[in-house]
Amino acid sequence: xxxxxxxxxxxxxxxxxxxxxxxxxxxxxxxxxxxxxxxxxxxxxxxxxxxxxxxxxxxxxxxxxxxxxxxxxxxxxxxxxxxxxxxxxxxxxxxxxxxxxxxxxxxxxxxxxxxxxxxxxxxxxxxxxxxxxxxxxxxxxxxxxxxxxxxxxxxxxxxxxxxxxxxxxxxxxxxxxxxxxxxxxxxxxxxxxxxxxxxx
Numbered sequence: 001x002x003x004x005x006x007x008x009x010x011x012x013x014x015x016x017x018x019x020x021x022x023x024x025x026x027x028x029x030x031x032x033x034x035x036x037x038x039x040x041x042x043x044x045x046x047x048x049x050x051x052x053x054x055x056x057x058x059x060x061x062x063x064x065x066x067x068x069x070x071x072x073x074x075x076x077x078x079x080x081x082x083x084x085x086x087x088x089x090x091x092x093x094x095x096x097x098x099x100x101x102x103x104x105x106x107x108x109x110x111x112x113x114x115x116x117x118x119x120x121x122x123x124x125x126x127x128x129x130x131x132x133x134x135x136x137x138x139x140x141x142x143x144x145x146x147x148x149x150x151x152x153x154x155x156x157x158x159x160x161x162x163x164x165x166x167x168x169x170x171x172x173x174x175x176x177x178x179x180x181x182x183x184x185x186x187x188x189x190x191x192x193x194x195x196x197x198x199x200x
Contacts, residue, residue: 004071007050013057013067020074021046032128040125044132046072048101048140053077055100056093063089088162094155098141105141108133 007017024045029038053070056079060067068080079097084090112130147153 007072010054010057010070011061013070015050015053015070016072018071018073021072023074036125037128040128041132044129045136048104048132048137049077051100051104052097052140052144053079055096055098057081057096058100059096060084060089060093063092065089065093087158090155091159091162094152095159097152098144098156101137101141101144104133105137108137 003019005017007015009015025038025042028041028045029035032038032041049072050070053072057067057070060079060081063084065084066082068082071078071080079093081093084093108130112134115130144151145153145156147157
């Protein structure tokens with residue numbers, strides 16, 4: 001008996017669907033009370049999970065980290081990749097998932113604002129999809145950013161001390177650069193004034 005299925009292949013990376021995703025169907029039916037509503041809610045929710053993991057994979061490839069496989073389970077996904085050589089790559093990859101969700105959130109929010117109440121009047125299921133891509137999506141983003149393993153926030157928020165370490169250096173460099181530009185400006189101004197005096 002098969003326990004997983006290959007859903008698709010993205011840029012050479014297999015996306016595998018676990019049988020546990022089917023356990024979500026009764027829950028979605030209980031929430032929506034209709035087969036169509038269940039199917040739409042199920043598809044939208046697992047689309048968000050897929051987008052999240054593809055976000056991790058896309059950033060990993062951008063940082064030249066080899067992606068092995070994407071796995072989707074009932075309430076979470078997993079992007080399996082090689083261990084990055086640098087911590088900064090690990091941080092980038094951690095932010096990739098919620099960044100991909102944020103893009104979906106932005107698009108869905110714009111559509112929702114444009115349609116307003118007409119989305120609900122047009123078709124309840126259209127409103128259901130928009131609600132999942134906005135409210136549910138935002139909740140998942142917040143949940144994922146909680147700084148507790150194995151959630152992404154445990155790695156993603158390591159960006160804060162990294163930026164804090166760099167800030168004094170950046171400020172000092174900026175100050176030195178401004179001082180140097182100021183000095184050069186004064187020299188050029190003094191030189192121009194001196195030449196004007198000689199011509200007079």
